Amino acid sequence: MKLLEGKTAIITGASRGIGKAVALEFARQGANIAFTDLRYDEIAQETEKEIAALGVKAKMYASNAADFAATNATVDEIVKEFGRVDILVNNAGITKDTLLMRMSEEQWDAVINVNLKSVFNFTKAVSAVMLRQKSGSIISMSSVVGVSGNAGQANYAASKAGIIGFTKSVAKELGSRNIRANAVAPGFIITDMTAQLPEDVRKEWAAKIPLKRGGTPEDIAKVCVFLASDLSAYVTGQTIHVCGGMNM
Template sequence: MGLLSGKTALVTGAARGIGKALALRFAEEGANIAFTDLVIDENGEATRQEIEAKGVKCLAYASNAADFAETEEIVKKIHADFGQIDILVNNAGITKDGLMLRMSEAQWDAVINVNLKSAFNFIHACLPIMMRQRGGSIINMSSVVGVHGNAGQANYSASKAGMIALAKSVAQEMGSRGVRANSIAPGFIETAMTHQLPEDVRKDWMQKIPLRRGGQAEDVANVAVFLASDLSSYVTGQVIQVDGGMNM
């Protein structure tokens, strides 16, 4: 029996990257998986099949997470398809970096809507279900820049900081109903995006990390399993930094 056997997890933005790693790890622990992405293309279908091969039920849903009404309908459909939603991971996110002086309103709005408003949308839609079930675990995928800020990422940092405060507020509101809410703040994680960075930038990053290496998506997924499972039944309103000690 896996740590998440009998549970259903909803992971947003999970067709690739960290979201995909989370979904696969949850499936290995026995959770049925519903995941969303803006478009479910060949890569999304391949992800769905890879998750399903773990021996669990997996369905993929095309969804604009930043759209409130669309999110309400998608969550209703997922609940109808699975009968329950025990775990929600708000992972959908984008970056549109730029210095504050040069940042456009469109850059700001896009990142806040996709990263932060989407978390509000899905929490708002899932809370009534979790309240009726008298339990649930909400995990907001934040970032170390949401804790410490980062030059050139005012919009992204603000959205990720907002996700932390959102989780803390939900934790306070919903604790008596058995619903927990926490955040994960990854640091330098080895992904397709970070592999595109110049080598000197990568080396500079590594020198700032006490463990002297970048993290793997699986490192984040393992912490997510802990927060999603009953192992963390007395943990709520917390932020766990998965950053190799980069920001102590």
Template sequence: MKLLEGKTAIVTGAARGIGKAIALKFAEQGANIAFTDLAIDDNAKQTEKELAALGVKVKGYASNAADFEDTHKVVDEIIKDFERVDILVNNAGITRDGLMARMSEQQWDMVINVNLKSAFNFIHALTPVMMRQKSGNIINMSSVVGLTGNASQANYSASKAGMIGLAKSIAKELGSRGVRANCICPGFIITEMTGVLSDEVKKKWAEQIPLKRGGTPEDVANAALFLASDLSSYISGEVISVTGGMNM
């Protein structure tokens, strides 16, 4: 039997990159997938097609995860279409890097809203659903810089540190209702976001990693699958680093 057979998962920001890899991994293991992105564009339609080919129920939803009301509306749609939600992966995220002395209020607000407030929005909308079910599994996608900080990324680091605090708080608050919440902290993962970096920067990153390579979206998806499945049924409020050892 597949690890997620019969379960329904929401994965935010899943049209590409790590979110898409997680959605595909979950679908391979039998989960029905509701995924969100800002727009159901060509990338999202391709993701929907690839997921459907795995024989599970799939639907993509256009949603601004940073908007409270919009998030509640899309969750209501998902519940109507799928009847239940067992797993939530808060993956939506952006970067707007800059030194603190030059960072604008807009850069700060955009990153906090998309990366952190979006997780609050979805958890808030799904809390009554999971409480009624007396079960639920929340995975917040944090980052290694949420643990270590990083120059020129005060906004991003703060948002990702907040994801850890949020997951731990929810784990304590909803644990008695059968709801688990954990975090994944990816390190240097080769995606479109990191693909714009120069070869020199990538080489420098690799030198800092004990495994001497960047990770793949599938490396992160494998950790997400573990946390989403019953293999981790007694794990809650924890942080799993997928960094190749770079944060030791």
């Protein structure tokens, strides 16, 4: 039997990158997938088709995860369509990197709203469903930067550190109802965004990693499967670093 057979997962920001990899891996393990992104464009449509081709139910919802009202409306639609929510993966995120001296209020607010407020929005909406079910797994995408900080990413680091504190609090609040909450902290992951970095920069990053390579979205997805499944039934309030040993 597949690890997520018959379960329903919501994954935010999943049209591409890590979110898409998580959606596909969950689908391979039997989960039905409701995923969100800002627009139902060609990329989102293709992702929806790829997921459905794995033999599960798949539907994309155009929704701004940073918008509280829009999030509640989207979760209501998903519950009406899928009947339940067993897994939430808070993956939506952006970067607006610059040194603090140059960072604008808009750059700060945008990153905090998309990366951190979205986690509050979806977790609050989905937890109401999971409380009725008396079960659920909530996985939020943090970062090693949220633990160690990084020059030029004060807004991003703050948002990802906030996710870790939020996750621990939610784990304590909801644990008695058999709802688990964990965070995943990726390191240097090869995505479309990082692939655009100069080769010498990527080599420099890899040289600092004990496993001597960048991670893949699939590396993150497999850890998410573990956290979403009953294999991690006694794991909650934790931050799992998936970084090749980069952050010890």
